[in-house]
Amino acid sequence: xxxxxxxxxxxxxxxxxxxxxxxxxxxxxxxxxxxxxxxxxxxxxxxxxxxxxxxxxxxxxxxxxxxxxxxxxxxxxxxxxxxxxxxxxxxxxxxxxxxxxxxxxxxxxxxxxxxxxxxxxxxxxxxxxxxxxxxxxxxxxxxxxxxxxxxxxxxxxxxxxxxxxxxxxxxxxxxxxxxxxxxxxxxxxxxxxxxxxxxxxxxxxxxxxxxxxxxxxxxxxxxxxxxxxxxxxxxxxxxxxxxxxxxxxxxxxxxxxxxxxxxxxxxxxxxxxxxxxxxxxxxxxxxxxxxxxxxxxxxxxxxxxxxxxxxxxxxxxxxxxxxxxxxxxxxxxxxxxxxxxxxxxxxxxxxxxxxxxxxxxxxxxxxxxxxxxxxxxxxxxxxxxxxxxxxxxxxxxxxxxxxxxxxxxxxxxxxxxxxxxxxxxx
Amino acid sequence: xxxxxxxxxxxxxxxxxxxxxxxxxxxxxxxxxxxxxxxxxxxxxxxxxxxxxxxxxxxxxxxxxxxxxxxxxxxxxxxxxxxxxxxxxxxxxxxxxxxxxxxxxxxxxxxxxxxxxxxxxxxxxxxxxxxxxxxxxxxxxxxxxxxx
Numbered sequence: 001x002x003x004x005x006x007x008x009x010x011x012x013x014x015x016x017x018x019x020x021x022x023x024x025x026x027x028x029x030x031x032x033x034x035x036x037x038x039x040x041x042x043x044x045x046x047x048x049x050x051x052x053x054x055x056x057x058x059x060x061x062x063x064x065x066x067x068x069x070x071x072x073x074x075x076x077x078x079x080x081x082x083x084x085x086x087x088x089x090x091x092x093x094x095x096x097x098x099x100x101x102x103x104x105x106x107x108x109x110x111x112x113x114x115x116x117x118x119x120x121x122x123x124x125x126x127x128x129x130x131x132x133x134x135x136x137x138x139x140x141x142x143x144x145x146x147x148x149x150x151x152x153x154x155x156x157x158x159x160x161x162x163x164x165x166x167x168x169x170x171x172x173x174x175x176x177x178x179x180x181x182x183x184x185x186x187x188x189x190x191x192x193x194x195x196x197x198x199x200x201x202x203x204x205x206x207x208x209x210x211x212x213x214x215x216x217x218x219x220x221x222x223x224x225x226x227x228x229x230x231x232x233x234x235x236x237x238x239x240x241x242x243x244x245x246x247x248x249x250x251x252x253x254x255x256x257x258x259x260x261x262x263x264x265x266x267x268x269x270x271x272x273x274x275x276x277x278x279x280x281x282x283x284x285x286x287x288x289x290x291x292x293x294x295x296x297x298x299x300x301x302x303x304x305x306x307x308x309x310x311x312x313x314x315x316x317x318x319x320x321x322x323x324x325x326x327x328x329x330x331x332x333x334x335x336x337x338x339x340x341x342x343x344x345x346x347x348x349x350x351x352x353x354x355x356x357x358x359x360x361x362x363x364x365x366x367x368x369x370x371x372x373x374x375x376x377x378x379x380x381x382x383x384x385x386x387x388x389x390x391x392x393x394x395x396x397x398x399x400x401x402x403x404x405x406x407x408x409x410x411x412x413x414x415x416x417x418x419x420x421x422x423x424x425x426x
Numbered sequence: 427x428x429x430x431x432x433x434x435x436x437x438x439x440x441x442x443x444x445x446x447x448x449x450x451x452x453x454x455x456x457x458x459x460x461x462x463x464x465x466x467x468x469x470x471x472x473x474x475x476x477x478x479x480x481x482x483x484x485x486x487x488x489x490x491x492x493x494x495x496x497x498x499x500x501x502x503x504x505x506x507x508x509x510x511x512x513x514x515x516x517x518x519x520x521x522x523x524x525x526x527x528x529x530x531x532x533x534x535x536x537x538x539x540x541x542x543x544x545x546x547x548x549x550x551x552x553x554x555x556x557x558x559x560x561x562x563x564x565x566x567x568x569x570x571x572x573x574x
Binding site: 267268278 | 467
């Protein structure tokens with residue numbers, strides 16, 4: 001919401017990285033050297049002329065696929081599909097494993113950014129050098145760039161030196177960690193694999209699907225993994241996140257889904273709630289439901305292919321598909337399924353759904369009021385009945401997996417601060 | 427844009443913006459993205475509601491003049507950063523509404539623009555500035571429509 005962000009974005013497309021071209025090679029060398037020493041990959045300290053060929057060698061190395069039969073990983077992979085699989089053929093587990101060094105740890109990368117004033121203040125030079133020996137030869141598109149880990153580092157396009165420290169950190173962090181685009185890349189990295197394992201465990205705990213043979217005339221919908229990195233408020237790396245999403249675009253209306261509309265809270269209602277809370281000194285609490293959509297029950301019969309990365313070779317699992325019992329991210333009806341589930345849960349504890357805004361639930365008890373408003377998976381709880389609020393919180397935590405975010409601080413990108421004078425939104 | 431000078435007001439008085447056949451077009455995608463962000467910003471910045479309402483009327487055919495108006499809003503925001511809504515304890519428990527309208531303010535269609543704001547318990551809850559749907563034949567009619 002800060003104006004300088006808006007204006008900076010508006011500038012984004014026009015920015016040219018020519019400014020730093022003069023000292024481009026130097027910077028390149030500097031950052032490269034740093035990475036070299038920190039990853040302990042290569043003991044040689046390259047000179048300016050050596051830098052480029054050296055880097056090319058490395059990238060070639062990375063591109064090379066090595067068939068590694070890693071038993072440890074496989075054991076882990078079986079772990080979460082143990083009930084489904086008896087025999088897993090290990091041949092297929094040969095994932096392409098690059099010798100890309102492990103991604104920098106949280107402390108290291110934060111430190112690296114702080115210690116490296118050059119990357120912070122100057123945009124990275126465009127990868128174009130006059131003294132490149134193989135000038136004119138087109139660079140292979142899929143060569144992983146060891147220096148920044150991403151193909152289009154944001155530093156090439158956005159100046160960060162005018163941003164405040166947290167924003168700079170965030171932007172640098174974006175360039176530090178690469179996000180894998182397919183399962184093979186992700187499986188090669190322990191941190192991503194762990195994230196995938198975690199997601200699979202959640203799905204299993206929710207008993208999201210059962211394995212069945214695909215009935216005649218039905219179509220299974222594909223699915224894929226989506227990877228993101230979660231950053232903390234100060235821009236440092238929080239965690240790796242993998243999410244299994246269904247390819248909802250393959251769904252057909254009337255067959256795989258019927259209704260898709262799900263209401264979200266109106267901003268006006270939220271404003272009124274905050275105003276009332278300010279006038280009566282009610283506390284405002286914020287909650288977040290983990291994996292909200294996974295809680296929704298599917299009414300339709302939907303079949304999905306097995307998640308990629310889990311290899312089932314035995315004939316028993318050949319042609320098996322997942323019959324979904326719970327909703328998954330990506331399906332068209334998921335938000336609706338989740339909201340229906342949530343409404344039922346709220347009504348079960350005798351909360352009344354407001355007719356003006358269906359996302360508002362109110363309970364009157366002994367002349368005291370408790371109100372809860374939900375925006376997909378974010379909710380605000382307020383009222384003057386602290387006991388009832390606690391009961392509701394416990395009830396909801398039992399029903400869904402909840403995260404207590406404490407006092408309302410940040411909602412839909414709006415910062416909420418509370419002082420003696422009142423509540424301010426900015 | 428980063429080095430721009432802040433300005434006191436978000437939009438010129440009597441801006442006379444409209445869509446003209448001889449206007450110089452501008453990058454439409456960029457314009458729409460920028461105005462979209464400003465629209466979201468109006469949720470906590472009622473002061474730019476009118477200006478944003480005006481520039482969002484040209485989303486389909488923005489000209490250089492229009493994007494300059496958007497830049498002016500950004501300059502205004504630079505001069506008045508970190509503002510927001512304050513919800514305080516006022517001790518009043520009623521709902522109040524205010525409205526106002528101009529007459530034939532739109533250059534091309536001569537429709538009127540009206541605005542309203544409502545207070546619940548002394549705190550600003552909703553506000554809007556919008557071009558009326560029909561052409562008002564008198565300022566009284568325009569005001570009346572603004573109320574409705």
